[in-house]
Structure formats: structure tokens, C-alpha cells
Amino acid sequence: MMGNKVSAWLRKWMLPLAMVTGISIYLILHFVPAFEESGYIGVARWLQPTLVSVMLFLQLNVVAPADLKLHRWHLWILLIQAVSFGALAFIATRIPHGDARILLECAMLCLICPTAAAAGVITRKIGGSLPGIMTAIVLTDLLASLMIPLMIPMVHPDAELHFWASFWQIVKRVFSILVLPCILAWVIRYLLPGVQKWLERFVDWAFYIWGICLTMAMSLATYALVTSGIGVLVAAGIGAVSLACCLLQFVLGRKVARRYGRSECITSGQALGQKNTAFIIWLGFNYMTPVTSVAGGLYAIWQNLVNSWELSHTEEPLRHSRACPGNLSKE
Secondary structure, X not given: OHHHHHHHHHHHHHHHHHHHHHHHHHHHHHHOHHXXXXXXXXXXXXXXXXXXXHHHHHHHOOOOHHHOOOOHHHHHHHHXXXXXXXXXXXXXXXXXXXXXXXXXXXXXXXXXXXXXXXXHHHHHHOOOOHXXXXXXXXXXXXXXXXXXXXXXXXXXXXXXXXXXXXXXXXXXHHHHHHHHHHHHHHHHHHHOHHHHHHHHOOOOHHHHHHHHHHHHHHHHHHHHHHHHOOOHHHHHHHHHHHHHHHHHHHHHHHHOOHHHOHHXXXXXXXXXXXXXXXXXXXXXXHHOOHHHHHHHHHHHXXXXXXXXXXHHOOOOOHHHOOOOXXXXXXX
């Protein structure tokens, strides 16, 4: 009984707890000389993407390839991500480094980031489709794995590496985080079904791993912000850009799937709007201007506010909602 109460409390407060803990850990390390050389930031930079991979692997263990169903709205959200990210990357190569460039890179990160591995939890609660959201997770992971290595070397060329060397370095990192967990989960499913069944027992661990991952991600984002030297206006601009990207993607996701019915409409909105924010922070910290990683932490706040609003309205009669009508033609 006590364990259930603790679990319920953690599920309710994990986001604020992880964010406050992550920020506090870095500030303590930064301002208390005895801890300054702890090496925590170095460990977090290595461990955080590893935890993202483990979290995705655990989620994909309960989804068979046969469960993945492609809908037209999947193609629409992939098109929105690819075109917006590519267009902003092109613009970024044409403007000098500075405050405007930082805000543009923040938008790029928020737009290309794949769907959150844990998006299925909220999607099911508000009436969406679990197979639809899991398909979106796989597809957006694949898109990010392709687009990021192609565009990042152009936006942030490495003086020591030519384009294809940079491309390959990023491919290896992104592939190991986003694609390898999917391949590994499905290889185990078909070659070691007993192991796969055993792993299914640990799917709920993904939520707690997400909490640890977000804690480290927030430490890295705080480190980037404190050491960046940017002004208050730029920090406020990052907040405004991440909020605009969040709301825009939730709205666009629902709009492109309105004609396919309420369930698909809800699922599409979650697929485009609910992001793997720990991945945003990792990508910004390692491959963009480091302070852009702050956009990931702020996006986590905005998307959870949106999800909280959606959950609070699930008991209301949504069949008359203009955003997701309940009696439109199916695909």
C-alpha cells in the first residue's frame, strides 16, 4: 500500500522534482568550492544519453512491429518537422552568430526533436491510439537520425573535420540513442522471446529512468545557461520561442488529422507536440550553441502544462470540440 502511494506521488510530481533537483545539483556544485571539481557534469554528459536509450528500449519491448500502423497524418507530421527544420537550418547558415542565431537554433531543436518515448501514457488517457503514437515514435526517431547529421554540420561546421566526417560522427551518436534501441528490442522479441517477456515486466521503470534522465539534463542546461553569459532578454526569448514551438506543434498536429476522427486527431497532436526533451538538451549541449539546451528544459514545462490541461478536460464531452471532432470520416 505504501509503495503504491509513493509511486502515485512520484508520477504526479516527477517533472517538478526532477527539474528542481537537476538545477539545484548544478548550483551546489558551482557555488560550493568543495564540490566544484566533482566531475558530475562530465558523468551527466555521458550517462544522460545512455538513459534516453534505455528508456526507449524498455518502451519498445512491449510493441511488436505488427502493432505499428501507418496513417496519412504520420506523413504530415514528418513533413512538418522536416521542412521546418530544413528551412531554419538554411536560414541559420546565412546569419552570423549572436542572439538571433541562438533563438533560431532553439526553434530548430524544438521542431526536429522526436516524439517522447513515454508519450503513450498521456495519449491513452486522453483518448488517443497507442499503436499510432508508437508508430510516430519510431518514425520521428528515424527522421531525426537522418536530418540531424545532414543539417548540423552545415549549421555548426567543425573546424577539425570536413562535412562527411562530422556527418558520420553525429550519425553514430544519434543512431545509438534513437535507432539502436528499436533494433535491439525487436531482435530480442523474435530471437529470444523468453527474454522479451521478462523485459516487459520492467516497462514501468522507463518512467523513473526518465526522471533521472531529466534531472541530469536540467543540470546540463543550467550549466550551459550559467556559463553562457547571455542576457535576461535572450533567456526570455528562449522561453518565448520554446513556448511558441510547443503550442504550434500541438495545434498543427491536431489540425492535420482532424478528418481522420477524434482518436487519430488526439494522437497526431501528441505525436507532434510531446517531445523527448532530454534529447533536445543533449543535442543542444553537444552539437549546437550550448545555451540552446535550455530550450529543452523549458519545453518540458510547456508540454506538461498542455498535457495537464488536456487531462483536466478528458471528462468533458469533447465530441463537439472543433479541434478534434468525434464523428468525421475515418482514414
